[in-house]
Amino acid sequence: MPYDKMRAIVTRGHGGPKVLRTEEIERPKARGRKILIEVRAAGVNPVDWRIRRGELRPLSALAPRRVPGRDVAGVVVAVGDEVRGFEVGDRVFAMLDGISGGGYAEYAVVGEDAVALMPRNLSFEEAAAVPLAALTAAQAIRDALREVVRNAPHACDTGQLVRRKVLVNGASGGVGTFAVQFAKISGAEVTAVCSAANAGLVGELGAYHVIDYEEEDFARYEERYDVIFDVVGNRSFGACKGALRSAGVYVTTEPGPRNFLSQLATMPAHKKARIVLVKPSGEELSLLKQLFEVGRLRVILDSVYPLEEAAEAHAHGETGHARGKIVLRVDR
Ligand SMILES: NC(=O)c1ccc[n+]([C@@H]2O[C@H](COP(=O)([O-])OP(=O)(O)OC[C@H]3O[C@@H](n4cnc5c(N)ncnc54)[C@H](OP(=O)(O)O)[C@@H]3O)[C@@H](O)[C@H]2O)c1
16 A cells, blocks of 8 residues: 555445445644554544434534544554654554544544553553543543532531442443443442443442342432433433432533533532533543553453444444443554
8 A cells, every 4th residue: 555545444424334434545644733643443432423323413514524433542653843742653542533533544643632652551452442431431520529529518528528429320331331430439439320231340340339220210219329420311410300419410421402401500500410521631541541550440342343344343332232342453
């Protein structure tokens, strides 16, 4: 293949998994503060198939030809002349921005701010599973717990340690497996909602209680939580309000109009509704790197597909029952 070309998965319109085709396209270039990564593995996320289906048209309508993919792990092969923190040969992982995407390819270009050195104890496949899902979970749990403390500072004034209770709905998927671990690391008592088949997994990750969503409705449970993190996005703030403690926060991954309205309406209220919109951050990935290296965080890989089988990987993910993360491996 000519030096300036690469293999990539390309979509030229919306549709089913079959619109994901392997093509030979221009290799991107590293300029300014950008880094060129030789991609060894790329993470697969629900946002990839939501864009592919045309559900997020403002994002996907911008480019007639699109390379999906927000997560990559690989080796730095070139840096722009303003890059200071990385050099050729570094093993890195990164989260690409939502408009350009570009992860399902042999090479990807990323701004320096969204890149971090890879955890030394992870494979490329494991590292590619981390950025978008783990940053979503970390940012959602961190911000919600901060808000709980801000809403009820008196709970800390007594000098007694308050054990926070966090519930994660959708605990066995890409975001959920990280959310359970971050809630546990932050010292909370974690309740995980998933199917019975995944109860053992979420228990290993740190859940103290497990609710099987096929048997019980957590929103009608007698327990009250400081944070309800609805990763699946199938429960509204209204449905969860009764299950929140007095200064509790409901946070959802689903940025629909109903949730935006709830967020606005609860600004002055004690119980809050929040939407998490993940932001790329190399700095936060560096913190996660440390947690992996000291054994406080784990990656749960559902499956690894060759890059050319991106359509199969999407079809599998779209069942809605991945156990951890799906990843594409880039063979050379
Ligand atoms: N706003 C943002 O910034 C942002 C960022 C990341 C993700 N998201 C969104 O967050 C959602 C989840 O992402 P993800 O990567 O975690 O997805 P995922 O990996 O595909 O989630 C699959 C998991 O969902 C569980 N699940 C399915 N139905 C359930 C139910 N009714 N109750 C509880 N759990 C259920 C499944 O468990 P079982 O197999 O046990 O059923 C499976 O483990 C997606 O809609 C994604 O678009 C938004």
